[in-house]
Amino acid sequence: MDVIEVQNLHKRYGETVAVEDVSFTVEKGEIFGILGPNGAGKTTTVECVEGLRRPDAGSVSVLGMEPARDRTALTQRLGVQLQEGALQEKLKVREAMELYASFYPEPADGDELLELLGLAGKRNTYYKKLSGGQKQRLSIALALIGNPEIAVLDELTTGLDPQARRDTWTLVESVRDRGVTIVLVTHFMDEAERLCDRLALIDEGRVAAVDTPAGLVDRAGGEQRVRFRPSAEPDGELLAAVPEVSSVSREGDHVVVSGTGNLVPLVVNALSSAQIVPIDMRVEQANLEDAFVMLTGKALEFDTAVEPAGAPHQKSLR
Amino acid sequence: MSTMSPARPRGTDTRLATLGRLTTVELKIVVRDVVAIIFALLFPAALFIVLGAAQPGFRDPEEAFGGLRPLDVYGPVVIGLAIATAAFSMLPGYLAQYRENGVLRRLATTPASPSSLLGAQLIVHTGLTTGGSVLALFSATVIFDVRWPGNMPGLVVAFVLSAVACFLLGLVVAAVAKNARVANALGMVVYFPMLFFAGVWTPGDAMPDGLRAVADFTPLGAATEAMSDAWVHGDWPSALHLLVLAGWAVVGSVAAARLFRWE
Numbered sequence: 001m002d003v004i005e006v007q008n009l010h011k012r013y014g015e016t017v018a019v020e021d022v023s024f025t026v027e028k029g030e031i032f033g034i035l036g037p038n039g040a041g042k043t044t045t046v047e048c049v050e051g052l053r054r055p056d057a058g059s060v061s062v063l064g065m066e067p068a069r070d071r072t073a074l075t076q077r078l079g080v081q082l083q084e085g086a087l088q089e090k091l092k093v094r095e096a097m098e099l100y101a102s103f104y105p106e107p108a109d110g111d112e113l114l115e116l117l118g119l120a121g122k123r124n125t126y127y128k129k130l131s132g133g134q135k136q137r138l139s140i141a142l143a144l145i146g147n148p149e150i151a152v153l154d155e156l157t158t159g160l161d162p163q164a165r166r167d168t169w170t171l172v173e174s175v176r177d178r179g180v181t182i183v184l185v186t187h188f189m190d191e192a193e194r195l196c197d198r199l200a201l202i203d204e205g206r207v208a209a210v211d212t213p214a215g216l217v218d219r220a221g222g223e224q225r226v227r228f229r230p231s232a233e234p235d236g237e238l239l240a241a242v243p244e245v246s247s248v249s250r251e252g253d254h255v256v257v258s259g260t261g262n263l264v265p266l267v268v269n270a271l272s273s274a275q276i277v278p279i280d281m282r283v284e285q286a287n288l289e290d291a292f293v294m295l296t297g298k299a300l301e302f303d304t305a306v307e308p309a310g311a312p313h314q315k316s317l318r
Numbered sequence: 319m320s321t322m323s324p325a326r327p328r329g330t331d332t333r334l335a336t337l338g339r340l341t342t343v344e345l346k347i348v349v350r351d352v353v354a355i356i357f358a359l360l361f362p363a364a365l366f367i368v369l370g371a372a373q374p375g376f377r378d379p380e381e382a383f384g385g386l387r388p389l390d391v392y393g394p395v396v397i398g399l400a401i402a403t404a405a406f407s408m409l410p411g412y413l414a415q416y417r418e419n420g421v422l423r424r425l426a427t428t429p430a431s432p433s434s435l436l437g438a439q440l441i442v443h444t445g446l447t448t449g450g451s452v453l454a455l456f457s458a459t460v461i462f463d464v465r466w467p468g469n470m471p472g473l474v475v476a477f478v479l480s481a482v483a484c485f486l487l488g489l490v491v492a493a494v495a496k497n498a499r500v501a502n503a504l505g506m507v508v509y510f511p512m513l514f515f516a517g518v519w520t521p522g523d524a525m526p527d528g529l530r531a532v533a534d535f536t537p538l539g540a541a542t543e544a545m546s547d548a549w550v551h552g553d554w555p556s557a558l559h560l561l562v563l564a565g566w567a568v569v570g571s572v573a574a575a576r577l578f579r580w581e
Binding site: 084095 | 335336339340344346350351420421423424426427428429430431
C-alpha cells in the first residue's frame with residue numbers, strides 16, 4: 001500500500017527551479033531514502049510532502065490527504081525532523097517533550113524516547129546548552145513524540161559522531177519495526193545503503209532512478225575490482241585467460257583485475273598455478289556511489305570524514 | 319504506532335489548550351530572561367522612584383502643570399514607557415529570533431500552528447506590561463502620594479487601546495526585520511523617538527505647542543495623553559487621541575498581516 005504518492009512535482013522560488021520533475025511512491029512500513037547531492041531539491045521535495053510548501057505543479061498525496069490543504073489533519077499523523085528547526089533557547093528538554101506531546105491526541109512515552117536517544121540525563125538542560133549532536137537527537141525525539149504513522153527525517157545524522165550515527169541508525173530501524181514508515185533524506189551513501197529499503201536518487205531536481213540499494217548497484221554494472229601486489233611478475237595472459245575477468249591493468253606495483261562472479265578465489269588460483277603470491281590484496285565492490293556516478297554522470301558530494309574506518313571503497317570522490 | 323485512529327478534527331477546546339500551554343512555556347522563558355523581566359516589569363516603577371527621589375524639582379509644584387508636581391503628571395508617561403518597551407523592544411526581538419531559529423517553522427509541522435506561539439507571546443507581553451504598569455501605579459500613589467486615577471475606567475480604556483496599537487506596530491517591526499539583530503536595532507529606532515513624544519524627557523503638558531501637535535499623532539504620544547486625561551485630569555480620554563490610537567491599530571494590523579512571514 002502506498003502511503004505517499006508524489007507525481008511530477010515541480011517547485012520554483014522566483015527564477016530558481018528547486019524541483020524540476022520528481023515522482024515516487026513510498027510503501028507502508030518501508031524506509032524510503034531520498035539521496036542526492038546538496039542542492040538537488042531533496043529538502044524542497046519533502047517540504048511539499050510535509051505541507052510546508054505548496055507545489056507549483058504536480059500532485060502530492062500523503063495518507064490520502066493533500067498536504068498543503070489538509071495540513072492540520074496531516075500533522076497529527078506525520079512526524080517531521082527538520083534540517084534546520086530549532087527550539088526556544090531557554091526551553092528545557094523535558095519541557096519541550098511535554099509541550100510537543102501535548103499537541104498530539106495519542107503521544108508516545110517521552111521519557112522512553114529520551115532514554116532511547118541517550119538524552120535521559122539532559123532532561124533539565126536548556127536547549128541552547130545542548131551540543132549539536134544532542135540537539136539533533138532531541139529533534140528526532142520530537143519527530144516521534146506524536147506516535148506518527150510516517151516520520152520524515154531530513155539529514156538525520158549530520159553533525160553526529162560515528163558512534164552516535166550508528167546508534168541513530170539502530171533507532172531508526174527499531175522505529176520502522178514498530179510499523180512506522182520512514183522517509184529518510186540524506187546525502188550520505190553509507191547511511192542510505194545501510195538503512196533504506198528503497199531509494200530515489202535525485203539530481204538537479206529530477207529523479208535519476210528509484211530502486212533498492214542492491215538494484216541500483218547492479219545498474220552500475222555490479223563489477224568487482226581486485227587489487228594486489230604480485231610476488232613475481234605474472235605472464236600477461238595468465239589472468240586475462242580467466243573467463244570471469246573483464247580487464248587487467250597495472251597501477252605502479254599493483255595489478256588491478258576487474259570482473260564479475262567469485263573473482264577472488266579465481267584470481268588466487270590462477271596466480272598460484274604460476275607460483276605467484278598476491279600481496280596486500282584488496283577487493284573493491286561497486287557501491288551506491290558508483291551507481292550514482294553512473295546514473296547521473298557526476299560525483300556525489302561525499303563526506304569522507306564520517307566514513308567508517310576500513311570501508312571497502314577508498315576512492316575519494318570530492 | 320501502526321494502529322492510529324483517523325485524524326480527529328481539532329476543536330476550539332484543543333486550540334485554547336494549546337494556546338494555554340504555549341503561554342505557560344513562553345512565560346517561563348521570559349522569566350528566565352532576567353533582563354527582560356527587569357525591563358518590562360520593574361523598570362517603569364524603578365524609573366518613577368528614582369526620578370521622584372533624586373531628580374531635583376520633581377516634587378515641587380510647577381506652573382506648567384497647573385500647580386501639580388512633575389511626579390503627578392509622570393505616571394501616564396511611565397506606563398507609556400512600559401508599553402513601548404514590551405512592544406518595540408521585547409516582542410519583535412523574540413518573534414524575529416523564533417523565525418530566524420526556525421522555531422515557528424518547527425511548530426508549523428505539528429498540529430499546533432505557529433500563530434499559537436505568536437498569540438502566546440502577545441499574551442505574555444501584555445501580562446508583563448500590565449504588571450509593570452500596575453507596579454508603577456502603586457509606587458506613584460503609595461510612595462509619592464500621587465492622586466489615584468480620577469477616571470479609572472477611562473485609564474483602562476486608554477491603556478488597552480494603547481497597548482493594542484503599539485503591539486500591532488511591534489509586530490510590523492518583527493515582520494520587516496529579517497533577523498533578531500535587525501529587529502532589535504529597528505525596535506530601538508522606533509523606541510526612542512516614541513519615548514520622546516511620550517514625554518519621558520518633557521511631559522506633554524510642558525511641551526512646546528508645535529511639538530505637542532506632532533506628539534498627539536504619534537502612537538505613544540496619543541497613548542500618554544489619553545492616559546493623562548483619565549489619570550491626572552479625571553476626564554475621559556479625548557476623541558482625537560482615541561482615534562489616533564485606533565488608526566495606528568488599523569495600520570499596524572493591516573501591515574503586520576501583509577508583511578509577517580513565518581519563515
